[in-house]
Amino acid sequence: MKTRKEIITLCYAAVSVAMSFVLSFVEIPVGFQGGSINFVMIPLIVFAVYRGGLIWGLGAGAVFGTLKLLTGSSAVTWASILLDYTFAYAAVGLAGIFKGRKYGGILGALTGCVARFAVHFISGITIYAINAPSEVLGITTSSVLLFSFLYNIAYMGPNTVAAVVLSPVLGVAVTGFGSSARKTR
Numbered sequence: 001m002k003t004r005k006e007i008i009t010l011c012y013a014a015v016s017v018a019m020s021f022v023l024s025f026v027e028i029p030v031g032f033q034g035g036s037i038n039f040v041m042i043p044l045i046v047f048a049v050y051r052g053g054l055i056w057g058l059g060a061g062a063v064f065g066t067l068k069l070l071t072g073s074s075a076v077t078w079a080s081i082l083l084d085y086t087f088a089y090a091a092v093g094l095a096g097i098f099k100g101r102k103y104g105g106i107l108g109a110l111t112g113c114v115a116r117f118a119v120h121f122i123s124g125i126t127i128y129a130i131n132a133p134s135e136v137l138g139i140t141t142s143s144v145l146l147f148s149f150l151y152n153i154a155y156m157g158p159n160t161v162a163a164v165v166l167s168p169v170l171g172v173a174v175t176g177f178g179s180s181a182r183k184t185r
Contacts (some may be wrong), residue, residue: 013059023042024040024068035155040089044112048061048095053096057094083123091115104171117156120156124149165168
């Protein structure tokens with residue numbers, strides 16, 4: 001019976017990745033070097049918190065990040081490929097730590113978003129430090145740390161708010177429909 005459960009979980013993961021991929025085409029550009037407000041993390045968070053858990057969430061995030069890179073996104077080096085795409089979106093899967101817990105949707109969304117922000121922040125201070133302009137968001141700075149923080153918070157802040165608000169609502173809808181369907185069989 002475990003195999004059936006794994007196949008169902010794999011299907012949910014595939015649907016979540018597909019939904020995130022479609023949502024990646026609907027974005028509001030922010031900043032000057034990329035970064036956008038979008039809803040791509042929400043299906044990954046809902047899957048990790050309400051269906052898949054930590055391991056499946058990490059996997060779905062990594063698959064989505066890699067797929068996003070392979071379909072036209074740009075990266076500077078192999079390290080930016082790993083950090084900005086594969087690891088950053090895999091980090092969203094950390095939301096799965098809160099699977100089955102009270103306030104799991106809110107805490108999971110917050111954890112996944114903060115983890116993705118941390119990966120992008122590290123990428124900014126290591127890989128993109130040489131490209132850091134002296135002004136970001138109207139603030140003049142020579143600090144790579146401040147540049148990376150301001151640049152990444154400009155798009156991750158609104159994305160986090162959207163994920164924290166929408167993920168629990170959609171997660172309850174997903175679990176509600178799933179549980180009532182099981183009761184009628």
